[in-house]
Amino acid sequence: MELRIFTEPQQGASYDDLLRVARTAEDAGYGAFFRSDHYLKMGSVDGLPGPTDAWITLAGLARETETIRLGTLVTAATFRHPGPLAISVAQVDRMSGGRVEFGLGSGWFEEEHTAYGLRFPPLGERFERYEEQLEIITGLWGTPVGETYSFDGKHYTLVDSPALPKPVQSPVPVVVGGTGAKRTPALAAKHATEFNLPFPTAELAAKQFERVDAACRAIGRDPATMTRSVALVACVGRDDAEVARRASAIGRDVSELKENGLAGTPAEVAERLARWRSETGISRAYLQFLDLSDLDHLELVAAEVAPRLRG
Structure with a gap:
């Protein structure tokens, strides 16, 4: 199983904080x-x-890291227009030498939209825009150099776009996720290389992954070509006292984290991740580290959890 880092910098982190975490993770x-x-x-x-x-942030990290892959869980379709977003992501992919992965979602947090003057459409319209954005962005990237791309949708229209610049990767890995029973799995089957679920139960994850597999088969796609992943809060310590200290630092209860996330000693957390793998078929876990000043936490998991999950 591959372990990845997932951060929530809106909770309080500067670019320099994120750079330290990214370099430590690398x-x-x-x-x-x-x-x-x-x-x-x-x-x-x-x-x-x-x-x-x-x-x-990712553009800066693209130039200040060398090997680690970089991405979003997830960019909100309500924040940006698809044409400029395709340009931004392609540019960061080129700046990184082809290390970008593109997560896109419909947007859900109304308060951040009103706080910064962004329109927050009703759910149905948000999903329509999300669908069109995925179609446009992947279409722009996939248009051969020298040809143009046009799109006439309900919410967006592009006419004879030169569809430049191109990312280094072809295709750029696309991450889609969510718990919608029909439209989300169908959208993932069409566009995504990875389906991610944030903070689910294993039961919910297994059921949703089955829906994604069915959506893949419905369009003639091999479900095995879709990477399955989850994001889970991490709180790992060498002993119970260190686990409790780390839980307290992020304002969480150890027993709750053991139920809903990944809490305990390295052996306990590795065993829980192994159960996730056997019960849901995930091959990738995004570990949400909420205290970004605790770099020892990242290093502990890499040194003592990751080796137990190899093979």
Whole structure:
């Protein structure tokens, strides 16, 4: 199983904080550094110094890291127009030498939209825009150099776009996720290389992955070509006291984290991840580290959990 890092910088992190985490993750051997794409804090934290833009952050990290893959869980379709977003992601992919993975979602957090003057359409319209954005962005990237791309949809129209620049990767890995029973699996089957579920139960994950497999088969796609992944909060310590200290630092209860996330000693967490793998078929886990100042936490998991999951 591949372990990746997932951060929530809107809760309070500067670019320099994220750079330290990304470089630590790269040195420790994690497969990727991912971040959320939010403009407003959640909960009782102060969120200082304030939000950082996801794709500006990843552009900086593209030049200040060497091997680790970079991406979003997930960019909100409500934040950007698809044409400029395709340009931004392609540019960051080129800046990184082909290390970008593109997560896109419909957007859900209404308060951050009103806080920064962004329109927040009703759910049905958000999903329609999400569908069109995936079609446009992948269409722009897939258009051969020298040809043009046009799209006439309900919400977006492109006429004779030169569809430039091209990313290094062809195709760029696309991450889609969510718990919708029909439209989300169908959208993933059409466009995604990976289906991700944030903070699910194993039962919910197994059921949703089955729907994605069925959607793949319905269009003649081999379900084995879809990577399955989940995101889970990590709270790992060498002993119970260290686990409790780390849980307290993020304002969480150890027993709750053991139920809903990954909490315990390295052996306990590795055993839980192994159960996730056997029960749901995941091959990738995004570990959400909420205390970004605790770099020892990342190094501990890489040194003592990851080796137990190889093979």
